[in-house]
Amino acid sequence: MRWDIFCQIVDNYGDAGVCWRLARSLSSLHGQDVRIFCDDLPTLNLLASGVDPKVKDRIELLPWEASYNNARHPVKAPNVVIEAFGCELPERYLAGLFIAAEKPIIINLEYLSAEPWITEFHGKASPQSHGIPKYFFFPGFQDEVGGLLLDPIALTGDLSAKDIPPSLQKDWANLRPGAKRISIFCYPGAPLAKWLEDLGSLNENFDIVLTHGIAQLLNLATGKSISLPNNIQLISIPFVSQDEYDWVLAQCDFNIVRGEDSFIRAQLAGKPFIWHIYPQDDRAHEIKLAAFLDLYLDAASQSLRLDTIAAMTWAMPSEWIGSLEAWNTHSQAWRAQLLEKQADGGLPARLLRFVA
Numbered sequence: 001m002r003w004d005i006f007c008q009i010v011d012n013y014g015d016a017g018v019c020w021r022l023a024r025s026l027s028s029l030h031g032q033d034v035r036i037f038c039d040d041l042p043t044l045n046l047l048a049s050g051v052d053p054k055v056k057d058r059i060e061l062l063p064w065e066a067s068y069n070n071a072r073h074p075v076k077a078p079n080v081v082i083e084a085f086g087c088e089l090p091e092r093y094l095a096g097l098f099i100a101a102e103k104p105i106i107i108n109l110e111y112l113s114a115e116p117w118i119t120e121f122h123g124k125a126s127p128q129s130h131g132i133p134k135y136f137f138f139p140g141f142q143d144e145v146g147g148l149l150l151d152p153i154a155l156t157g158d159l160s161a162k163d164i165p166p167s168l169q170k171d172w173a174n175l176r177p178g179a180k181r182i183s184i185f186c187y188p189g190a191p192l193a194k195w196l197e198d199l200g201s202l203n204e205n206f207d208i209v210l211t212h213g214i215a216q217l218l219n220l221a222t223g224k225s226i227s228l229p230n231n232i233q234l235i236s237i238p239f240v241s242q243d244e245y246d247w248v249l250a251q252c253d254f255n256i257v258r259g260e261d262s263f264i265r266a267q268l269a270g271k272p273f274i275w276h277i278y279p280q281d282d283r284a285h286e287i288k289l290a291a292f293l294d295l296y297l298d299a300a301s302q303s304l305r306l307d308t309i310a311a312m313t314w315a316m317p318s319e320w321i322g323s324l325e326a327w328n329t330h331s332q333a334w335r336a337q338l339l340e341k342q343a344d345g346g347l348p349a350r351l352l353r354f355v356a
């Protein structure tokens with residue numbers, strides 16, 4: 001089938017990250033023809049860079065306007081149109097669909113959630129005055145919903161420590177053998193300086209991999225360059241491609257992640273993590289975090305449960321680090337459970353079955 005994915009970048013990288021991962025899975029795991037129309041092509045290209053041309057060249061990454069300016073458009077009407085995160089389709093593109101011989105199906109791909117209510121709404125029709133069928137599709141953890149975005153890398157776990165991406169070789173050479181590795185990709189507002197100072201009070205070496213922009217966040221928060229004891233080494237890495245960032249997550253002992261896509265990758269890496277959830281004005285994120293923790297910690301002991309909740313709500317590391325080993329074992333079991341529950345192929349495969 002032919003798929004058109006519409007991606008509007010509201011902020012940050014998650015919108016592009018999810019669309020690219022979906023496009024790639026549909027194309028390379030399921031042989032689908034995919035085009036992405038994006039209002040910020042440079043960001044999308046950055047995430048998708050470094051991918052084997054055999055994979056990348058089969059997916060068309062196009063500017064938003066190409067969806068209605070492209071002369072080939074009327075003869076290449078898609079079978080499925082994805083509105084990622086409910087973005088609105090360009091009117092002129094929609095007008096082209098009205099005159100297409102065969103009408104496509106439109107999918108409103110929603111935000112990921114662990115909340116129970118999504119089981120009621122997943123797959124429901126969203127009738128439109130224009131008459132083209134449209135449905136809600138909710139990614140999630142439960143069996144009855146749209147699943148998780150499994151991609152070829154998650155399935156093979158093919159992220160060997162030896163294959164250091166060229167863009168990271170210089171920084172990776174600074175890592176100290178035996179030091180615990182922590183990567184950080186969070187939003188402004190995390191109490192990072194205090195968190196790192198507390199880590200510095202522990203009797204262990206930590207190498208802290210700061211993703212693009214995090215060092216500036218730290219300096220802004222403290223108003224000066226932060227000074228930390230010698231057991232803490234800060235290593236700033238550049239913004240890398242999505243594959244390279246997945247590799248970083250797999251090489252660290254602990255990851256701080258955020259949003260939606262890195263949150264899932266951290267779980268598939270099978271390592272303990274802090275999810276810095278996207279903050280919402282109405283505090284809806286607190287309910288979302290609690291719903292996830294309910295599922296994630298269902299099989300955990302009482303002490304691991306309390307320590308994980310403390311860590312996820314930014315308690316200082318000294319308060320919960322004693323549970324790290326148990327948390328590590330739990331993370332591996334959680335990864336195995338996720339893969340088992342998504343053995344049907346997860347989101348891309350469920351989307352295909354839904355459309356069929």
Ligand code: TRH
Nearest residue numbers: 012013014017211239240241242245258259260261262
């Ligand atoms: O960037 P995010 O915070 O994205 C979002 C947006 O805020 C979005 O509006 C919101 O709806 C959503 O979160 C919930 O976090 P996320 O989802 O983890 O996306 C980041 C993407 O960037 C992910 O695909 C990984 C990728 N990435 C790289 O490719 N290279 C890098 O160096 C880093 C740090 C990330």
